[in-house]
Amino acid sequence: xxxxxxxxxxxxxxxxxxxxxxxxxxxxxxxxxxxxxxxxxxxxxxxxxxxxxxxxxxxxxxxxxxxxxxxxxxxxxxxxxxxxxxxxxxxxxxxxxxxxxxxxxxxxxxxxxxxxxxxxxxxxxxxxxxxxxxxxxxxxxxxxxxxxxxxxxxxxxxxxxxxxxxxxxxxxxxxxxxxxxxxxxxxxxxxxxxxxxxxxxxxxxxxxxxxxxxxxxxxxx
Numbered sequence: 001x002x003x004x005x006x007x008x009x010x011x012x013x014x015x016x017x018x019x020x021x022x023x024x025x026x027x028x029x030x031x032x033x034x035x036x037x038x039x040x041x042x043x044x045x046x047x048x049x050x051x052x053x054x055x056x057x058x059x060x061x062x063x064x065x066x067x068x069x070x071x072x073x074x075x076x077x078x079x080x081x082x083x084x085x086x087x088x089x090x091x092x093x094x095x096x097x098x099x100x101x102x103x104x105x106x107x108x109x110x111x112x113x114x115x116x117x118x119x120x121x122x123x124x125x126x127x128x129x130x131x132x133x134x135x136x137x138x139x140x141x142x143x144x145x146x147x148x149x150x151x152x153x154x155x156x157x158x159x160x161x162x163x164x165x166x167x168x169x170x171x172x173x174x175x176x177x178x179x180x181x182x183x184x185x186x187x188x189x190x191x192x193x194x195x196x197x198x199x200x201x202x203x204x205x206x207x208x209x210x211x212x213x214x215x216x217x218x219x220x221x
Contacts, residue, residue, distance in 0.1 A: 039145065040205040043087035045069065047202050047209075048095075055116035059099040062211075064120050068132055075129045080162055081136050084207070091162075092146040093209040094139045094182065094194070094216060095201065104215045107189065131221070137163035138184070138218040145208050148199035151180055166218050186217035 048066040055063050072081050083089055096104075098116055105119055106112050108126060113119035124132065140162040146154070155172035166185065173179040178196040191214070198211025 039090075041087035042202060042205045042207070043085050044091075044093055044202055044207045044209055045085040046087070048084075055120070057116075059102065059116075060097050062095050062097060063116050064098045064101040064123075065095055065136075067120050068124075068136060071124065072129060072133045072136060076133065079133055081133060083140065083142065083162065087205060087207055090143055090145050090206045091208075092141040092144055093207070094168075094192070094212045095198075095209045096139070096192070096212055096215040097195070100192070100213055100215050108221070127221075134163055134218055135215065137161060138166045138168075138216050141168075145206055147203065147208060148178070148210070151194070151199070151210070152178065161218075163218055168216065182212065182216060184216045184218065186220050188220055189217065190214060192216055 048062055048069065051061055051063070051066065053066060053070075055067070069081060069084060072079050073085075083091060084093065098119070101123060102113060102119055105123055105126075109122065111122075113122055127135070138161050141159045142162050151170065152172055152175045154170045157170045159168045159170065160166075161168060169183040171181040171183055171191075173181055173193075178194075178199070180194040181191050182194065183191050192212040193214070195211040195213055201209040201211065
């Protein structure tokens with residue numbers, strides 16, 4: 001199924017009442033971050049859309065990811081991916097940069113795409129909406145807000161993702177250098193590192209994210 005590029009901002013008000021069930025049905029093994037005051041409810045989808053919601057020449061931001069979320073919601077409005085639009089639901093997400101998707105495409109096709117729009121079109125055509133949806137859900141940990149401090153103290157923790165049956169293992173390589181590796185289900189490729197300079201995106205809210213340098217893979221793809 002072809003996935004057209006769609007602005008994510010169109011879908012920020014479409015979250016259903018039943019989204020909260022997703023957060024309570026999946027429990028991560030890492031304790032949530034403590035807070036001295038109530039966490040805000042700004043959604044990660046709104047944070048992603050605030051970047052401009054368009055492709056550009058900056059490979060270190062999250063335009064391909066943003067377009068992927070919008071495209072999945074356009075094709076499947078009731079997809080569990082819409083949890084990213086509901087800031088009242090606690091979750092932690094790992095956000096692959098545009099460069100991370102470029103590396104994925106190179107691995108899958110042998111070709112290096114020089115523009116984000118061409119890259120997105122290639123991945124959408126190759127993987128299809130179902131696989132893209134599964135990959136996105138594999139990057140979401142529902143029900144828990146894991147900040148940098150908690151992540152660096154979670155060596156060996158197994159995180160349950162929003163993708164049924166999908167788990168990720170936390171491997172803290174260095175607390176001092178803030179190096180955390182996420183071990184995914186694809187044993188044949190390198191595992192992503194959290195970008196030490198991209199922890200705690202949307203900090204202070206129930207939905208928090210950390211940038212990563214490679215795409216997490218829920219299977220051998």
